[in-house]
Amino acid sequence: MLLVLSAEHRAHLGCLPRAGGAAVGELGRLALEQLRRGAAPRACEAAARKLDIGVDTIQHGVEGLTYLLTESSKLMISEIDFQDSIHVLGFSDELNKSLLQLYLDNRKEIRSILGELAPRLPSYHNLEWRLDVQLASRSLRQQIKPAVTMKLYLNQNEDQTAQVLQTDPATLLHLIQQLEQALGEMKTNHCRRIVRNMK
Amino acid sequence: MELSPYAQGGWRVLGDPRRFPRRPFAALLRAAFRSLLEDPQAALDDPDLKDIDPTVLKHCHAAAATCILEAGKQKADISAISTCLEDCKLDKERIEQFCTEYQKNKDALEILLGSIGRSPLHITDVSWRLEYQIKNNQLHKTYQPSYLVTLNVENSDSGSHPDVSFSCTMEQLQDLVGKLKDAAKSLERATQM
Numbered sequence: 001m002l003l004v005l006s007a008e009h010r011a012h013l014g015c016l017p018r019a020g021g022a023a024v025g026e027l028g029r030l031a032l033e034q035l036r037r038g039a040a041p042r043a044c045e046a047a048a049r050k051l052d053i054g055v056d057t058i059q060h061g062v063e064g065l066t067y068l069l070t071e072s073s074k075l076m077i078s079e080i081d082f083q084d085s086i087h088v089l090g091f092s093d094e095l096n097k098s099l100l101q102l103y104l105d106n107r108k109e110i111r112s113i114l115g116e117l118a119p120r121l122p123s124y125h126n127l128e129w130r131l132d133v134q135l136a137s138r139s140l141r142q143q144i145k146p147a148v149t150m151k152l153y154l155n156q157n158e159d160q161t162a163q164v165l166q167t168d169p170a171t172l173l174h175l176i177q178q179l180e181q182a183l184g185e186m187k188t189n190h191c192r193r194i195v196r197n198m199k
Numbered sequence: 200m201e202l203s204p205y206a207q208g209g210w211r212v213l214g215d216p217r218r219f220p221r222r223p224f225a226a227l228l229r230a231a232f233r234s235l236l237e238d239p240q241a242a243l244d245d246p247d248l249k250d251i252d253p254t255v256l257k258h259c260h261a262a263a264a265t266c267i268l269e270a271g272k273q274k275a276d277i278s279a280i281s282t283c284l285e286d287c288k289l290d291k292e293r294i295e296q297f298c299t300e301y302q303k304n305k306d307a308l309e310i311l312l313g314s315i316g317r318s319p320l321h322i323t324d325v326s327w328r329l330e331y332q333i334k335n336n337q338l339h340k341t342y343q344p345s346y347l348v349t350l351n352v353e354n355s356d357s358g359s360h361p362d363v364s365f366s367c368t369m370e371q372l373q374d375l376v377g378k379l380k381d382a383a384k385s386l387e388r389a390t391q392m
Contacts, residue, residue, distance in 0.1 A: 076340045117337040121347065124367035127375055129382040131389060140312040142274045146389070148382050149319060154365050163363060165352065167322040169386050175325050176383060179348070179376045182327040186344055186369060194331060198342060 001077050003068070003085035010089060012064030015057045017091055023051050024095065027058070028102045031065040035113055065102075072103050073110040122156040132166075148172050200269055200279045202262070202287070209262025210287035212255060219259070222247045227256075228297060231263035232304045236311060270301060271308040317355055320363075324351040346372050 005013070016024055026047050033040060044062065048055040072082055082103055086096055127150055134145040152163045167175070185191055202210070212218050213227065226247035234243070248256060270280050277298050284294045328347040334340060347366050354360040367375065 074338055114338040118335040121366040124365050124371045127378045131385055137316040139315040164319045165322050166319040172383055176379050178325050185329050
């Protein structure tokens, strides 16, 4: 699958050959920092001074590289496809090699950053449990009522919530049985076949 | 087991064969148990009770219900109940009638009283869904199995409550099931003690 670069992207990346080899490394670093932490105008200014290039050029270069890296990582394009995609830019072999290396070195990290942007439900974090026996209440004395009290920790968008839940012994066994069935599903032929064929 | 003066007053009327003949007495006992355990509205419609003055009927019904609930709460035995009713001047036959009716309904009463009260959200059921993620608009070729688990919960006060749903990976689900199994094992050991 080839990456399609618009005229604007190509223009942004067009500054790279003029900037030189060292610049590509610097711009690559800036692009990644931007992905990890967000835009950093000061860093761009510093790089502009160090490399003796205009701030705007640096900015465009970083944007162009960011787009190139994120789109390639998102689509998980192969080495060959990546090389073919940047071929249209008409860069030198050395520059192409540097860009490819930049892509391969950082692909995993970029994918994990992109993964955090996906829509997410609260996800399981931990479960604590406690065994209780209710002995009496205002409406009934002399009870022996066993219960399992649990604290379910869930993560949602960097917040962690803890919910207190309770269940009785019979329901607990039912929960275990149902969830074990759920776990067993991944091992069935049907699921295995799907996983094998979708790669 | 003790009853309030109001309840005792009601029982004294109930114990009086002139004010409460046999059939109405039996009918009132049945009505009292039914109104607590089945339907609070319909109970006093029994034709055997139509000759009793409504105010008296209300007083006696309240007295009977109070006695039933108090006995249930304290898990009172027959002798305790009998002593209490003797103090209200009930004759042996009527006491026995009450105790028989009480024994019949004792278990249902205990369940009812035991279910009243505050407790954390109670899990009643679980449903799950297994999905295989292929891509999203931010990331393609994700290729990961993921579970969506929904715990159906009930509130002790209002009955229903929005369910607790969460997603998890296979490892996380294994962790969860492992912990639940620990709890179950610990329960089993506790019941053997």
